[in-house]
Amino acid sequence: MRHTISVLVENEFGVLTRVAGLFSARGYNIETLNVAPLQxxxxxxxTLVTRGDEHVIEQIKKQLNKLVPVIKVEDISHTVHLERGLLMVKVKAGGDNCEALLELVEKYDxxxxxxxxxxxxxxxxxxKVEVLDNVLIELEPFGIIETTRTGPLxxxxxVQGFTVD
Known part of the structure; x- marks a missing residue:
């Protein structure tokens, strides 16, 4: 099962390497990873996405909590939550396809x-990640030149926040 895990960490040198090393050493895969400072x-x-059964995810959370720069860990997969991703895509334009491209852009706001x-x-x-996947399918006939995207946040x-308490 896919799990979205939020982790608060001290913003210091080497934290990302330590988290990635934890996953690598145990044979777990990070599907997506986003990191940014707070206020x-x-x-x-x-925010990282990984796959595993409940036992594997519990082990990941326990191991993350043992890392010194980690402040807090939460698997939000079983909570009521929102997820969004960002997709930037460069598409061939010109001729008759500009109007159709702009209609597609408007369709997805x-x-x-x-x-x-x-x-x-x-x-x-x-x-939603699934919507972004569909966007790419719809843009394919126009000629995708390049894409870049985030994983889900x-x-x-x-009202409760995931903050340092």
Whole structure:
């Protein structure tokens, strides 16, 4: 089963290496990983996606909690939460396809972030990972030049926050 895990860590040199090393040493795979500092720049939030049964995920959480720079770990997969990803995609443009491309962008409430209608366009899509996968399928006939995307970022719903207490 796919699990989204949020981790608060001290924002210091080598933390990412230690977390990645923990996964590597135990033969676990990180499917996606996003890291950014919080308002308190001494703390960063990692959102990582991995797969495993409940026993494996419990082991991962226990091992993460043993790392010194880790402040807090939470598997949000079984909570009511929101997940969103970001996709930037460069597509061939020109001729008759510009209007169809712009319709697709509007359909997904996306943004045109670079517009060269004679050669290419770059779009920014945000949404559920599955929706972003569908966007790529719909853009394929236009001629995808390049893509880059984040993995999902996740946050529990409700008034409670995942903060340093």
């Amino acid at each position: 308190d720049r001494t703390v960063s939030r990692m 996306a943004e045109v972030i670079d517009d060269h209608i004679d050669s290419h366009m770059i779009f920014e899509f945000t949404g 996740g946050m529990r719903r409700g």
